[in-house]
Amino acid sequence: MTAxxxxxxxxxxxxxSLYLLxxxxxxxxxxxxxxxxxxxxxxxxxxxxxGSPATPPTTTPATERGMWTVNSIGRLGNQMGxxxxxxxxxxxxxxQAYILPQMHQxxxxxxxxxxxxxxxxxxxxxxxxxxxxxxxxxxxxxHIKGKYVRLxxxxxxxxxxxHLRQEILQEFSFHDHVKEEANRYLAGLRGxxxxxxxxxxxxxxxxxxxxxPQIWKGVVADKAYLEKAMGYFRAKxxxxxxxxxxxxxxxxxxxxxxxxxxxxFSGDGKESSPGRDFALLAHCNHTIMTIGTFGIWVxxxxxxxxxxxxxxxxxxxxxxxxxxxxxxxxxxWIGINADLSPLRSGx
Numbered sequence: 278m279t280a281x282x283x284x285x286x287x288x289x290x291x292x293x294s295l296y297l298l299x300x301x302x303x304x305x306x307x308x309x310x311x312x313x314x315x316x317x318x319x320x321x322x323x324x325x326x327x328g329s330p331a332t333p334p335t336t337t338p339a340t341e342r343g344m345w346t347v348n349s350i351g352r353l354g355n356q357m358g359x360x361x362x363x364x365x366x367x368x369x370x371x372x373q374a375y376i377l378p379q380m381h382q383x384x385x386x387x388x389x390x391x392x393x394x395x396x397x398x399x400x401x402x403x404x405x406x407x408x409x410x411x412x413x414x415x416x417x418x419x420h421i422k423g424k425y426v427r428l429x430x431x432x433x434x435x436x437x438x439x440h441l442r443q444e445i446l447q448e449f450s451f452h453d454h455v456k457e458e459a460n461r462y463l464a465g466l467r468g469x470x471x472x473x474x475x476x477x478x479x480x481x482x483x484x485x486x487x488x489x490p491q492i493w494k495g496v497v498a499d500k501a502y503l504e505k506a507m508g509y510f511r512a513k514x515x516x517x518x519x520x521x522x523x524x525x526x527x528x529x530x531x532x533x534x535x536x537x538x539x540x541x542f543s544g545d546g547k548e549s550s551p552g553r554d555f556a557l558l559a560h561c562n563h564t565i566m567t568i569g570t571f572g573i574w575v576x577x578x579x580x581x582x583x584x585x586x587x588x589x590x591x592x593x594x595x596x597x598x599x600x601x602x603x604x605x606x607x608x609x610w611i612g613i614n615a616d617l618s619p620l621r622s623g624x
Contacts, residue, residue, distance in 0.1 A: 343372040343424035344403065346395060349380035351431060353551045354570030356383045358433025361445050362410065364392065365438035366428065370421050387552040388449045413437075413604035433570045434604040435577065449578060451556055458553070459560040466518050466541050474514040477558030477579065478503070478533075481569040482525030489568075495590035496615050498567035500532040505613050506565040506584040511537070520561060522554040573605060587612030591620055 347363040349356060360380060367374035375395035384390050405427040410418070414436035438445050451459075467473050482497060489495040510517045519540045523529045526542060533540060543549060543557055555575065558564065563581040566572025568589060576583035585606050590596050606612065 343426070344375055344395065345370075345372045345426045345428070346375050346377060346400070346405075347380075347428040348430070349377045349383070352571065353383060353555060354572075354574050355431055355433065356380055357449065357574050358431065358570055359428075360384060360390065360392070361448070362432040362434075362437045363428055364445065364448065365441055366418055366421065368441070369419055372424070372426070387451060387455055387556065389452060390448050392448075412599060413601050431570075433573065434601075435607060436604045446578065449574075451559070455552070455556045456560070459556040462543075462557060463518075463520070463560060466520070470516040470518070472515045474510070474517045474563065475561035476507075476510050476517050476519050476563045476565060477561035477575060478507075478519050478521045478565045479554075479558055479567065479569075479572040479575055480521065480523035480525060480529050481567045481572060482523060482528055485568065486525070489589070490620060493590055493596035494594040494620060495568075495596060496617060496620060497589075498586050499616060501616060502567070502586055502613055503533055503565070507533075507540075509584060509611070510563065510565075510582075511539075519565075520557060522549065522558055576610065577607070583607070583610040585610055585612055587614050588617070589615035591617060 345363065345367040347359045349359065351359075360376060363374050363376070374392050376390075376392045377400065378394055378397060381390075381394045403425050405425050406423040407427050407429050408421055408423070410428055410430040410432045412430070412432055413434045418437075463475055466475075480498060480503070485497050489497055507517075507519055510519075517539055520543055521529050521533060521540060522543045526544070530542060535542075543554060549557075551571070555571065558575045559578045561579060561581075564572070564576040564579050564583040566576055566583065566585050568586055572585070576585070583606075587602070587606075
């Protein structure tokens with residue numbers, strides 16, 4: 278059956294109208310897409326494995342609140358400091374925080390972080406305002422201007438985020454499989470002890486052995502410091518167990534007295550992955566740290582007694598221009614002064 282001849286004159290105008298409507302719709306869509314960038318929001322899987330976390334779905338962020346991010350540089354402790362500082366300052370200034378894919382790759386396999394991830398494509402398309410931070414909170418950071426701000430530097434100070442301590446602790450809560458592995462290892466060290474107290478010991482060496490004396494006029498922890506710190510816990514607790522991790526395990530085995538039968542070198546005395554070492558230390562009751570952001574974050578998460586190496590630079594050290602001890606170590610932590618005689622004698 279054919280359509281009546283009277284329909285024919287109306288076909289051409291109708292088709293032309295639909296064609297013009299389609300063009301207008303496409304133009305509006307392209308215009309909005311160019312004005313409001315999209316970001317792929319990545320959330321760590323609650324069942325994350327030891328490998329790379331799963332790729333999450335793509336979502337459009339609420340750009341009207343702005344998009345703040347932070348540089349992703351340094352090792353695990355630096356990345357945690359950058360994440361926590363971004364979390365706190367973005368909230369303080371009323372903007373939405375996003376992390377870079379590199380930071381997500383470092384932190385998400387270990388922690389249940391919740392900040393969304395902005396894709397590298399979007400990072401390149403946004404006119405960021407770079408805002409440099411020093412390593413302690415300042416009043417001007419409460420009033421940072423800009424809708425698209427990228428924080429830069431190596432911020433790692435409780436003065437940025439301590440008012441949000443419970444939220445930060447939640448962000449850095451461990452995945453179940455990470456907790457189970459750490460607790461299983463510690464349980465294996467208990468032996469016949471009935472009143473065991475676990476003390477995590479982190480000995481930072483590596484490049485610091487050279488950098489501290491040659492560049493910063495400082496020292497790293499020595500044998501005497503570790504003996505004093507461990508002696509404090511032996512005198513205070515009935516059955517302490519010291520769990521030692523380090524990026525210089527050979528030095529630790531040669532310089533830490535294990536004859537008491539209460540010292541255990543993680544990984545059979547071999548250096549492990551930073552994430553595994555961190556989880557092991559963070560599940561202890563107390564902390565002995567030396568220097569570095571890794572140990573600072575262990576003490577912050579554990580929340581027990583923390584002993585740290587104090588006054589480990591000469592008074593004229595350039596390190597003190599970028600580092601404030603009172604902004605790095607919590608007031609309740611216990612400092613043991615470093616031996617600076619090797620610097621003064623030139624040995």
